[in-house]
Amino acid sequence: MIHIVKKEVSKTRDKILIRVGAVLAALVLSSIIVAFAGANPIELYIGIFQGCFGSIHRFGATIEKMVPLLVLSLGVMVAFKMQFWNIGAEGQFLMGAVGATLVVRLLPNLPLPIMLLCMALLAFIFGAIWLMIPAFFKARFGTNETLFTLMLNYIALTFVTALQYDFWKDPAANGMPKIANLPGNALLPSISGFNLSILFTVIIVLVMYFFMNKSKIGFEIAVLGESENTARYIGINITKTVIIAAMVSGGLCGLVGMFQISGVSGALSIEITGGLGFTAIIVAWLSGLKVPFVVMNSFFFAILLQGASYIQTAFQIPGSVAEMVQAIVLFFILGSEFILQYRITSDKKKREVA
Template identity: 40%
Template sequence: MRKEAFPMNKEPVFHMSKRETISLGKRIAIYIAAIVLALIVCAAVIVGLVHMNPLDVYKAIFDGALGSNRRIWITIRDMLVLLCIAVGLAPAFKMRFWNIGAEGQVLIGGVVSAACMIYLGGKMPNALLILLMIAGSALGGFIWGLIPTFFKAHWNTNETLFTLMMNYVAMQVVTFCICFWENPKGSNSVGIINQATQAGWLPSVAGNAYFWNVVIVMILTVAMFIYLKYSKQGYEIAVVGESDNTARYAGINVSKVMMRTMAISGAICGIAGFILVSGSGHTISTSTANGRGFTAIIVAWMAKFNTFVMILIAFGLVFMEKGATQIASQYGLNENASSIMLGIILFFLLGAEFFINYKIERNKK
């Protein structure tokens, strides 16, 4: 009988195995490699569409994000908002509570800030008004995050669908408030709030309009890192995230941890809404969050809930987003071109997760 051409017991050339640990340096190197490959593919797409030199494409990407002082600060501004939302999502996702409702929590925080500016602007000192806006926005996000968690803790509802649904409810709340405040016809924004008095606006420091944005977000970033890594409550979040049954066996009140963690998550997302209204746009609309609540999920997950790593990932995503927009406008492409390029970038960054979690080695045999 003739032997098999390909015997069944032949060893494969390569084999894949799950990594137990990976150093921070290797993880960053994998992400850098993914970004470089994404740039190459984006350049190839642009070359194929408009027949331009890839080096010009790279220059356009850099100019779009960091080409001038104004663009640098716009990139930093958008990065800070994305980072703030990702910091808010970190404890919930580490607990394996799939909070897809950050978009709504940001909108509710923003609409509370806008209400304070409209009704209390000029009636109290600006510093006191801003503190009240921060507290109110945090409380709004707190409540909006607590509603689906209450149902999850008591009736085991699906938190993914519930929090997603709350996003659309929040959009309708914002729409109602806009119509109630100004009754505009066909408008989805109340315009610039307190433009003459700037009541409720975060003040500029040495001509820098975003100084307080940096301070607030950096405080939240450091505080959340310490909270998750070194506090007793952070340890409880990690245990609940690993296994509910293990947490109960260890004497942890899972429902209490769930409610507390989502309250913190929603409150921080609400503060992001305050930053958007008070420290950035000075207006409120249904598009204030602008999809950042979903993008922040990628930031938090890729950083493995390390808030310091989130700074790099948030900056990288915003950098590439601004660069993709610049390419589309500079070369006369439609608005969908920047979305396609951003999608390519996200594809490579998410693909990098595979090489972080698994390693491919050549079989020694």
């Protein structure tokens, strides 16, 4: 008989060893697939590394992929801490981008600093509202936020589709269904591939660290997440806490929408999210809802994303192979969580020993 036994808390050293081991095992397995695709695995892995860190430009691209994922994960984390399962980051992301675009359409001639500020503000508000709708319904009528936030993703997506194909369609695009590019005064300034959103993200990380660990409201969110009865008992204003948490969570995800269109894509479209709102759930969860680990894991995921896109072009291998490598690594990392928490013992061995 085989038994699965819960481990006592692992040492930090063991944790690192197991995780590194998982990545190595994943790379070995990926090698087989890569070899079938006709590339040399070793060269390919070196390629991934070079693709991420090989030059200032490539490193910039890695960071560019990290920024949205990191901020989204932080946003999702806040709601998760309250055990409010916000899986609507995709939708909040899109709505944030809609909010930012709206500013540009209404007041196209604002000077750059004010323009960026207004865009960020409206993006935050739009994202926040998109999460406060399900939060309100949950508080009032006890609706299930998991389904609610998920479905709001599709509403947001279809809404943006409607904007792109009809209402906000760029007449100058020769019939192409796209929304007009943002003017220069609405683009985040950048220096050799590093745009201003990086600076904002650093600030957000610091603020969120304080918010989660050292602020009253962060503590209240954690208490409320663990036990509503205890929250009532110590006199936490539950409605207020839920609203603030939903606002911060949705707002951060919305802000990413502004970062993305103003710093990366240059225009609102249905493709800007790239599924990052879902990846952020994995990142937040893997990080145990702790800010430093969210930063670490976002960086790791960014390497996977950037590495995969680099090797496609550098090695002329199909995009699907790059994605498979990515997925295998992810799979092994998730699997290693199991080994971190449980160990497998068999009766036979024990009996022989005894």
